[in-house]
Amino acid sequence: MxxxxxxxxxxxxxxxxxxxxxxxxxxxxxxxxxxxxxxxxxxxxxxxxxxxxxxxxxxxxxxxxxxxxxxxxxxxxxxxxxxxxxxxxxxxxxxxxxxxRMTDPGLRSALTGLSNLPSLPAVYGEIEAELRSPLASARSVAAIIARDLAMTAELLRLTNSAYFSLGTPAATPLQALRAVGLETVQTLVLGIGLFRQFSGRPGDLPMLEALTRFSLDLAGRCEALALASGAPAELAKVAHCTGMLSHIGTLVLIDAHGAAYRTILPRVDVKNPLDRLEQETFGAAHGLIGAYLLGLWGFAPSLVEAVAHAWHPREAPAGGDNPLLGVLHGALALGPAPLLASTVEGTRPALDRAYLARVGLDSHVPAWQALISSPCSKGTR
Known part of the structure; x- marks a missing residue:
């Protein structure tokens, strides 16, 4: 070089x-x-x-x-x-x-200097209490972490480290906990401060709660769509992880610029979609911000690409022939809006049927639509 x-x-x-x-x-x-x-x-x-x-x-x-x-x-x-x-x-x-690709130098510096992501206060209190409990187990701790976007990202980030030498990167909090060990997680959370409680403005907390609910729902739908497309169970679990982590960029924006983020939400509509307003206001949309962090933390390139290009899959390198990207794009376009804004239009991408046809997924769209409309399409954790 x-x-x-x-x-x-x-x-x-x-x-x-x-x-x-x-x-x-x-x-x-x-x-x-x-x-x-x-x-x-x-x-x-x-x-x-x-x-x-x-x-x-x-x-x-x-x-x-x-x-x-x-x-x-x-x-x-x-x-x-x-x-x-x-x-x-x-x-x-x-x-x-x-x-x-980020136009704001201040944003680039803030993201690289970020040490951890903010967790919901209620979940943060639960995880601390559970990790101090003599009855704590990998399963009980993982169940709590799986309910929080930031904790899930931080724990899976840890298992991407070459130190743990995992043959296959963990795709769920339970897999990650079993890989690194409960005692290690107790040390990191209680001693080193791996997790951080959200301490922003009270008015920002409802946005964070809505984003968490949306991410959990999106993760289940990504897994369900992957299975409906004939993907093996292991890939479907990675799709679940991709959906869960796809909006950590939004989490960063709410944490750092909650007041400014609230001001753009009333402006969202068909002509001013959310990703465009984020780009204009902050120098990068949530997908690029999340992909940058995930790439920085060593997540798989296919997952990073899916997060970066979920709104505009045809912009992905090499034509975007990536099943995670196709499934995440479909789940976002067909599923419910994030509920951050008062309108649905502009808060999710338009379904790109031409892209899905090119990568061999368009024939699955009718089945996807049926799954999305079903209340029992949450997948499994």
Whole structure:
């Protein structure tokens, strides 16, 4: 990548930080974990504090759990040695490509500097109490996490880490909990603060609650549509996960710009769809914001692509031949609106039958419509 990237190498954390202070922030920093004097977690925490727009990556063969868990906050990605050059290149290039599409530099910086997402206060209280209970189990904890958009995203983000070396990334909170272990989650939530309670304006809380209900419903519908299309059960679970995470960009906007977000909702209509108003107001629509975060956190490229292009699937690279994208687009276009605005028109994309025909899904639309209209199309968790 010498012809495309400017790269700089340093023998220690303090040396790298001194260079950044003298020359200005960099787009990406890749640090080892175990180093004398200042370890990788300390280096990346300093970069997060002083230069929040920098993408932060740990590349290490050090496997002591207590040290690794300290990187959960400051590191966007944990890559395990040995790591191929191609894997490192992709981990760096994917989020940067999405970031370039955001027109507001302040938004790019805020997203990269984001440490965690806000959870519903009621659910946050429940999860803390359950994790402190001697009767807590993976199943009981997962059932609570599955009801909250932010907690689901944070937990699944954790299992994308190369440290856990999962053969297949977890698609549900229960799978994730079984992979990382209940004790690890207790440490992260109660000791390190993996989850964060929403503390915005009281007027923003109803929007967050409505968004959570919508995301849960959308997840079930994505799973149901995937199964109706003949997808195997494993892919249907990933479709469920895709639907659940597809609006984390909206969650970010409500958390950071709740008052401004409320002002655009009355303006939503056919001529001014929600995604266009978000782009004009914030420099990026919710799909791109969510895709950027998911890409930054190491989620599968097919899931990231689906979230990024769900409103306009024909804009996806390589024609968008991605079953997750087709199912999410169908669930959004055919299903109920997010209930954030007073109108339905403009709060969901128009169904692109031409795109669905091109990717071989158009014949399933009648079955999808029947499922969407049925009250029993929530899928399973």
């Amino acid at each position: 010498a012809g495309q990237w400017d790269t700089f190498f340093f023998a220690s954390g303090p040396e790298a930080l001194a260079w950044i202070d003298a020359n200005g922030p960099v787009d990406v920093i890749v640090s080892d974990m175990r180093m004398p004097g200042m370890d990788g977690a300390q280096v990346l925490e300093t970069v997060r504090r002083d230069h929040p727009a920098t993408v932060r990556v740990i590349l290490s063969g050090y496997a002591e759990e207590s040290a690794i868990l300290r990187t959960v906050g400051p590191a966007h990605l944990y890559l395990a040695k040995p790591c191929t050059p191609a894997a490192l290149q992709q981990a760096i290039a994917r989020p940067l490509a999405l970031r370039e």
